[in-house]
Amino acid sequence: MEWLSDPFQVSFVRQALWAGILVSFLCALAGTWVVLRGMAFLGDAVSHALLPGVAIAALLGGSVPAGAAVSAAAMALGVTALGRSPRLSQDTGIGLLFAGMLALGVIVVSHSRSFAVDLTGYLFGDVLAVRAEDLLLIGAALALAALVSLLGHRAFTALTFDPRKAHTLGLRPGAAHAAMLGLITLAVVACFHVVGTMLVFGLLVAPPAAALLWARRVPAVMLGAALIGSAATAAGLLLSWHFGTAAGATITAVAVGAFFVSALARRVIGGAA
Template structure:
């Protein structure tokens, strides 16, 4: 399928779900690109994966009772994040152990809840791997408003996030409420994950959160440039991934992730300063 054919399908009224999927995928990628910057800087990839598991019971309960998926996932993610933050204060058990216990337990609860819903197998597949056909008009508004809230919060707390990401102890000495900043970041990660689940799925959403920021990290050393590049890379991957999946009849979530992987590998090898090609070039210059 040529890009012009894809554009024609986007404008086809009989395929109204396709532009909705594109909008949700791009908006999700943009938000994840911004939030993911601090997830990568702080080495919080495990947190991102854990949050993706934590929102699942909320999504499952909302689905069973025909409620709002974003609201259900947000409540579940926030409650679990608060529990982790509280129980992590007990230094006898390390934070990663507490995270593993609570978030995996939340995911297991989601599996049990959704197993009670009619059409269990199809519903589970949609939650885990995403779907481009089940996006409603109201989902566009919910995703857009949630994305705006996340971006405004990221802007408002930018200095605090930077301070705690670079040096937590110095930030605490300067009077930054590190506990509440961490909790705010967990909540924003939760919101970014929830709005991304519908197109990319619960299993693969971590890639949308990590890969754009990690790719940008290979291209620049400046935080501002990284925060600008991450959303662009994620948005481009969403467009290309949806185009390829629609053209070849492939799962949209998996295709977007593979595009993100291709972008990351390209940055690893071709990055102007940190890439393998640049490193080889510097070695040659030194040898000469």
């Protein structure tokens, strides 16, 4: 049992565990809609679209989270604007903005060699360096995401499963789509500087996808995703501690692995039935 408990006796590992649990619950709220609506590409694009805002803010000595928020907001507004064009599919608009903003970020980064370490932190984060104020920030974002999810649940559900009915019921699918984009953006911006964009994207997609194999009701999928993400965080930190691997990458690998184990179990149970 010491193999299981020893790592969590260390304060920074406990902090990382709490951060991962909060991120898991936040990503479950946003990621469920990402998976249900087939918006994984958008989640990845928003994660990487933060780069120009992060780079410019760091270059000018400003607030990196604020720069990331501006960049993410620009991405969300751009996706919404291009999505209104009848000649462009949503994926095309996302792809154009993704490539353009990523290229802009790399151009800014290339002007300063000092960004090398910062860029690594942007991609992979350092969940073991979480501070108390980081936990408060993620907690506040989680509370806001829970409020948006509660108020927008009916509109989000109608938009996901029957957009025409949403319009007929006066649920304003355009506004609901914008609010959903805002929810995804909130999750990414609130968490990237703590755990990196790779871990945010992994928890945004893998746990909800695993939970969706077993649950059909949206709240059940969200709860299952939060629990799977939290378990992946604990297991990833444990493996990282004992095998000396990168904590964020290990948590992401465990979360993705949980999906494949879940899919295999579902197939076996389905075949046996």
